[in-house]
Amino acid sequence: MHICYITNEFPKPGFSHGGVGTFIATIGKALVLEGVQVSVVGMNYVDEEETANINGIAVYRLTAKKLKGLQWFFNTRSIENKVQEIHKSTPIDIVETADMGLTFIGKLQGVKYVIRMHGGHHFFAESEQRQVEIWKGWQEKRSYKRADAFIAVSEYVKSHTEKFLTLKPRPITIINNPINIELFQPIENLVIPYxxxxxxxxxxxxxxxxxxxxxxxxxxxxxxxxxxxxxxxxxxxxxxxxxxxxxxxxxxxxxxxxxxxxxxxxxxxxxxxxxxxxxxxxxxxxxxxxxxxxxxxxxxxxxxxxxxxxxxxxxxxxxxxxxxxxxxxxxxxxxxxxxxxxxxxxxxxxxxxxxxxxxxxxFSIQIIAEQNLNFYQDLKNK
Structure with missing residues (x-):
């Protein structure tokens, strides 16, 4: 099986990143150990193109375009072209991205597209009691319409997102984010009182x-x-x-x-x-x-x-x-x-x-990886 994640947040030393990047680095490493081929495609933190193998994950960092007002269009095309190039070399089974990630990406025939619900624009607009922005709201609705399946990181994000966006009758599951058990081990004698x-x-x-x-x-x-x-x-x-x-x-x-x-x-x-x-x-x-x-x-x-x-x-x-x-x-x-x-x-x-x-x-990575792999396998076979 070949999984391709689309994100601009894959961790890179010296640059800050969000929880989505941490998640993909953690789950990607675990899936590689299970024999899954994992690719990650996104924009680079610096003004150059890079390819790296990190813990068995093929990471493609693309040069971001900086044309004001149109960078979203050109960056999307760059990501789409890279995914197509990877697919021609080693066929992709699943493409996964976050809530707005499928808005403008062209879909490959025979490939299943998954949105992992980390919390999108509608979700946070409700939670922060602010209006949904017309442009962002439209993008997210379009992205959700184009998904073949969904993974929610909590019951809460699922139930509150589906107030605004249609999920059914497509497959959906709840899988928590994994924690790196090997890294986050108890460390004795470092506690500073208060x-x-x-x-x-x-x-x-x-x-x-x-x-x-x-x-x-x-x-x-x-x-x-x-x-x-x-x-x-x-x-x-x-x-x-x-x-x-x-x-x-x-x-x-x-x-x-x-x-x-x-x-x-x-x-x-x-x-x-x-x-x-x-x-x-x-x-x-x-x-x-x-x-x-x-x-x-x-x-x-x-x-x-x-x-x-x-x-x-x-x-x-x-x-x-x-x-x-x-x-x-x-x-x-x-x-x-x-x-x-x-x-x-x-x-x-x-x-x-x-x-x-x-x-x-x-939250152990072994448990979470197995849950993800089972969902991917079922989706691939549908």
Whole structure:
């Protein structure tokens, strides 16, 4: 079997990437070990074309066109031409992309096209209570109409997407994102007391503003608590930095303890476990997620994890059994959950142990790879 993934986010050292890229790198490696041929096609991070073999995955990074207003057209053609070229050499069985990925891509006869629902425009428009943009909404509807099958990363993203977009009667399944069990192993003796660790894009919907607002409430009882924030910055349409916005509008409440809240920037994926290892507790109070990778990654390292009670949070964590769920809009609730971890050390440690077992049972790459492979095989045979 030959699977071709279309994404611009496949990880490259020295460049930040999103969860989709991490997912494809992880699942691709596992599928290769199962004897599947895996190709990845997308735009390069730099102004040149590159081909590489990474863990058995054939990665084709194409030169992005920069004609304002038309780059989407030319980039799509480049991807389509490369997929056709690969198919002529070694026939492709399945092409997979994210929510809008099939809008303009020409389809090859005999090849099945899958959309993996990582959370598209309609999904986030609803969750963020904003209007669907006409152009993006049209693109996503067209992309979904052209898909032969769907994989949703959570029940939540499936149920909320199908409010707006037609999925049936085409095949659809729910398969969680895998966690790299080998990478996210417990690391002893690195915990720094009262250290909080957040990882993810630094933007409003990740709940980082409320987390910062919770710090003065925590300091009333635990004055030595610190917060390390790992992740790339987010920028407003006019180019303003969200991190700079936080420093201007939120840091005043921190008083003379500003140095206890530190933006660490993006970190290479392979170094992320060492950052989680330092945490007394990992906190991810997202307003919205499709599933999220950071929570189960930290859980896999036996960390007590505080995750959002909204969206798919309850699909990932069972409150007070494998972690803590929090109202992400309430800095008071965030502070209370963090203080609970600090105060009830034995109970928090037990949460971490149970959390790792939960990830091993549900999110291991072997289990997820088998689920994906079975779905692909069934789809190919239809």
């Amino acid at each position: 250290k909080l660790v957040f990882a993810g894009t630094v933007c409003e919907k990740k709940g980082i503003r409320q987390l910062i607002q919770a710090m003065p409430l925590i300091w009333k009882i635990f004055p030595s608590a610190t917060l390390d924030i790992y992740g790339r910055d987010w920028y407003y349409p006019d180019g303003r930095s969200y991190i700079e916005y936080l420093k201007v509008h939120e840091f005043a409440i921190l008083g003379d303890r500003k140095q206890q809240v530190v933006f660490k920037g993006a970190v290479d994926y392979d170094l992320l476990p060492s950052k989680y290892a330092e945490a007394n507790v990992c906190v991810f109070p997202s307003h919205m997620e499709t599933l999220g990778l950071v929570a189960p990654e930290a859980m896999c390292m036996e960390k007590p994890v505080i995750f959002t009670a909204l969206g798919p949070g309850p699909e990932v964590i069972t409150h007070l059994k494998t972690g803590l769920l929090v109202n992400p809009y309430s800095s008071e609730d965030i502070a209370e959950k963090i203080k609970w971890v600090f105060e009830y050390k034995d109970e928090a440690h037990a949460l971490g142990l149970a959390a790792r077992q939960e990830v091993l049972d549900r």
